[in-house]
Amino acid sequence: MTLDIKHALFTQFARIGKVLGNAHRLALIEYLAQGERSVEALAKVSGLSVANTSQHLQQLRQAGLVETRREGQRIHYRLSGEDVVVLLDAIRNVATRHLAEIDQLVDTYLNTKDNMEPVPAAELVQRLKRGEVTVLDVRPEEEYTAGHLPGAVNIPLAELEERLAALPPEREVIAYCRGPYCVLSFDAVAELRRRGYRARRLEEGYPEWRSAGLPVEETRH
Amino acid sequence: MTLDIKHALFTQFARIGKVLGNAHRLALIEYLAQGERSVEALAKVSGLSVANTSQHLQQLRQAGLVETRREGQRIHYRLSGEDVVVLLDAIRNVATRHLAEIDQLVDTYLNTKDNMEPVPAAELVQRLKRGEVTVLDVRPEEEYTAGHLPGAVNIPLAELEERLAALPPEREVIAYCRGPYCVLSFDAVAELRRRGYRARRLEEGYPEWRSAGLPVEETRH
DNA sequence: ATATTATTCAATTGAATTATTGAATACAAT
DNA sequence: ATTGTATTCAATAATTCAATTGAATAATAT
Structure with a gap:
């Protein structure tokens, strides 16, 4: 009934x-x-x-x-x-937390491609202090506006090719997006390397960075 | 590639x-x-x-x-x-936000069963002040412990039958669970009515109550 | 009108999913 | 050992899904 x-x-x-x-x-x-x-x-x-x-x-x-x-x-x-987007993230979370296959996948990917090891948040914090790197946020503009890593440049993946000029070619680029398995930053790094940049992914995504209590910026207007 | x-x-x-x-x-x-x-x-x-x-x-x-x-x-x-649970909630959210069929379903359900209209949060706040009602939280104990409505009694649905004695029979019972379409509270109300109680559902669930800024209690130990 | 481009529809094929049935394990009690 | 109970496995038929193909719309350009 x-x-x-x-x-x-x-x-x-x-x-x-x-x-x-x-x-x-x-x-x-x-x-x-x-x-x-x-x-x-x-x-x-x-x-x-x-x-x-x-x-x-x-x-x-x-x-x-x-x-x-x-x-x-x-x-x-x-x-x-x-x-x-929240729903997709929830799936990603559950999947990465419970499916061992995913870690394997990412592992083999990293080992296949020449050293594409992600940069841990702690390392990025150090290198940011020394002003060594360009931080690249490849998420859509709205998400960037809602909050991003300090000093990060926002270039959504689709626009990366045309807006490459915004990135100083001699500095290493650290790209990040929504989470450790968000594919946007993978693609961005691949693209940047094709263009001759030194580029790596941030190991964590923005949500992890934020909830770790690390500093963030919000754009107001 | x-x-x-x-x-x-x-x-x-x-x-x-x-x-x-x-x-x-x-x-x-x-x-x-x-x-x-x-x-x-x-x-x-x-x-x-x-x-x-x-x-x-x-x-x-x-x-x-x-x-x-x-x-x-x-x-x-x-x-x-x-x-x-987070994932299930995310699905529920998207579904109720986008699928008109769901509102229809709940509507016909409410119109079929004798007046099972849910109590809006604002109404409950008033009646709580006058001490008129028993508030019943039918979620699992862990979720109750993490936070619940002020003065709510926690009886998970599975234990409702055996712990009915905890509810004064003359007072109306307002049951709630995780959200407006969480089925636990539907079942609880049905069961209580079978037992002769006056019982209704809270329109909102705990997450909505909390994010509306209404008072909550947390159990510490 | 006619041709062009972007998108959708309809029909087909092979693969995957669901519920059912009855047999097979795995543990517990006698 | 034998019996009983809880769960899982394997085989089947009915249903649903995914990709392909070619035709059908719907807006635009000539």
């Missing part, structure tokens, strides 16, 4: 879970967390066909995770709210 | 999502949030066969969401960490 309603409720919740149960859709959400994107752009970065991308996006929309806006002949998708 | 690793990472994250994409498993997690339970007990409350329950639980275990402990001939399952 009351079980019916309860089951119906959980069935609705499960719609959210179901739609999160696919690597491509999670990747799409991650890209969308950087800002609004067209279907074509999303297809390109995710490596999926346009039709397939469109169908995944529609599932996300039916689950209420994304919304659309038409502009001329293209349709722009965006996350439907901040809480979607 | 870097896409392989990224995809592998998201595939791991998707394992979590996939396992959350089923109403029965979400219900199992909800029950487990109340504390350790045997397979048989979980099968009973969820209305599934034992074999089916067992298989769902094993999926949850493979995804790292639950852990087991053997005691004699029965195996007790428990959530593998607090972060699993």
Whole structure:
């Protein structure tokens, strides 16, 4: 009796879970967390066909995770709210806390690529004091504005290529994003190295930095 | 190149999502949030066969969401960490914020059952001042200890039947749990009414109460 | 009007998931 | 040893999901 309603409720919740149960859709959400994107752009970065991308996006929309806006002949998708990012982070947290495979993955990744070991927060604090490094925040602008590491430069990943000039080429760059397994900073480091920069990832993300009680800056306006 | 690793990472994250994409498993997690339970007990409350329950639980275990402990001939399952509850809440939040169906569901539920309208926080504050009502916290003891409404009695749902004596029968009972759609308080109210109590749900859950700046108590020891 | 571009729809295929059933373990009690 | 109880495993059928293909919209440009 009351079980019916309860089951119906959980069935609705499960719609959210179901739609999160696919690597491509999670990747799409991650890209969308950087800002609004067209279907074509999303297809390109995710490596999926346009039709397939469109169908995944529609599932996300039916689950209420994304919304659309038409502009001329293209349709722009965006996350439907901040809480979607929170949800993705919650999954990331549980996954990294409980799935040993993830540590392995990151390990093999680090060992494959030439020394891409992340910089621990403590080390960064020291080097910041000596003014040795450029700190790069690759998260979307809104998140940067809400709070960031002291002195960090904000260049969202998508704009990195064109705004490279903002980074002095001789200084090592330490990139960070949302957490230890947020892929944005991986990509940023890869890109910077291609361009000849010395670049490494910060081991922790902004949330960890902040909750460790380390100094942060907030932009007011 | 870097896409392989990224995809592998998201595939791991998707394992979590996939396992959350089923109403029965979400219900199992909800029950487990109340504390350790045997397979048989979980099968009973969820209305599934034992074999089916067992298989769902094993999926949850493979995804790292639950852990087991053997005691004699029965195996007790428990959530593998607090972060699993956080994750479930994140899903609930997104779902209720974006899926209109859920409000409808709850509406029809409320209209079906004789006036089960929830009590808004503001109303409870007034009635608490006049000492009219018993406030009942049906969450697990640990969550109650971490913080609860002022003067609330804690009886986890599973113990409600046996500890009914703790509730004065003539006073109306206002039950609450984690959020507006946490099913624990629905069940509690249903049970109390069966026993002849006047009982209603608090519209908000503890997190909403707290973040509204209303007074809370924390148990220290 | 016609062609072009971006996106969506519909149908198909093969793979994965769910619930059910009955058999198999693993421990406990007699 | 034998029996009973709790849980898991294995096989099956029904359902659902993912990717592909080609056609259909919908706005824009010629």
